[in-house]
Amino acid sequence: MGASTLKMGGSALKKLVFLCIVMLFSAGCGTTVKDKSTVLNTATIEGYITAAASGRYLVVSNEPIHLNESQPQFVNALWVSTKEVFEVDDYVKVWASTILTSYPGQTSADMIEVIPKNFNSSLSTKEVIAGVAENLEHTPIITNVHYESKKKVWTLQYQVYTGSGDALVGMVIQDQQPIALEQPIYEQPPYIALAINKEEKLPLYVQRYEWSFIDLTTGEEKNIEHETPLSNIQASFDEAVTLRKPDKVKLIADGLDILHSEIVFLDEQMNEVVKIINEDGTYPSGTYYMQAKVQFEQGTAVYVDTVRFK
Structure with a gap:
């Protein structure tokens, strides 16, 4: 599927706030679970185990939570420590008194209950x-x-x-054997980065796009258009990244193939810079908006960030 290993971005703070709320709510239920019937409807988290490592299990909520417009789908997830033995794919409810607010969060379970999930499927x-x-x-x-x-x-x-x-x-x-993973469905353009060299990657912010995707719930094709005012993009001239060889950069998309791309440079007034490389091979000093126009199979998108040439 080609997903890249990437650092988490600006959503970390929202996750921290949410997990703090979860921790306070759990603490209000008491530090020790003694009677399962009294807390059955107040589990700390409920979902599938998706990973296991050395007595810890990653439990992921099977229902994303709508936080706000900027993060409409937050997924609660906890690394749960326990002496009990479980399997990846177990659907569980977990009760815990204390949660470390990383993401995913970390906790020691007071109680874990497995909820049977049976499907008439060729695949488990x-x-x-x-x-x-x-x-x-x-x-x-x-x-x-x-x-x-x-x-x-x-x-x-x-x-x-x-x-x-x-x-x-x-x-x-x-639902067939052997299992075959189909093309991922992106409901909006994927993450994209500008590879400056082997060590440096500059993330670009999606500004506008025309996009189509298959709705998982209905199977219907949806078409959407979106445009974010440049003033709302997290691209600041004061925080521009210095590029020394803009002719050597490469665009990298997360999970989808790039069919065609074009990079243009704009000044602060959004006027296109016609000549970015001088005749003598040098680069003009100054700071610019760098816009990457990218075509995918599912649609087109324009990404933006600021760069500085010395």
Whole structure:
């Protein structure tokens, strides 16, 4: 699937706030769970185990939470420590008193209950979850796992880490052996970065796009258009990245193939700079908006950031 290993972006603070709320709510239920019947409806987290490592299990909520317009799909996830033994694909409820507010969060379980999930499917949930997880180069935040018996397909979403926030990518998996992972479904253009050299990658912010995708719930094709005012983009002239060889840069997309791309440079008044490389081979000093116009199979998008030439 080609997902890149990337650092989390500006959504970390929102996750921290949310996890603090979860921690306070859990603490209000008491530090020790003694009677399961009194707390059955107040589990700290409920979802599938998507990874296991040395007595810890990654539990991911199977229902993303709408936080706000800038982060409409936040996925709660916890690394849970326990002496009990569980399997990847177990659907569990976890009760915990204290949560360390990293992302995913970390906790020691007071109690874990396995909720049986049985589907009349050729594939098991373990095959589906593990099949996706082993193709991800980062923590497998896999959510919205569902089986549609009439269509004989599995649908799910997995999280990709971007330079400007985290995003969920959809996927449809046919119920058949051997398992085959189909092309990821991006509901908006993917993360993109400018590879300056082997060590440096400059994340670009999506400004506008025309996009089509398949709705996982209905199977219908949707077409959307979006444009963000440049003033709202996190591209600041004061924080411009210095580029010494702009003719050597390369665009890298997360998960989707780039069919065609073009990079243009604009001054602060959004006027296009006609000649970016001087006749003597030098680069003009100054700071510019760099716009990358990119064409994917699902549509086109324009990304932007600021660069400085010395």
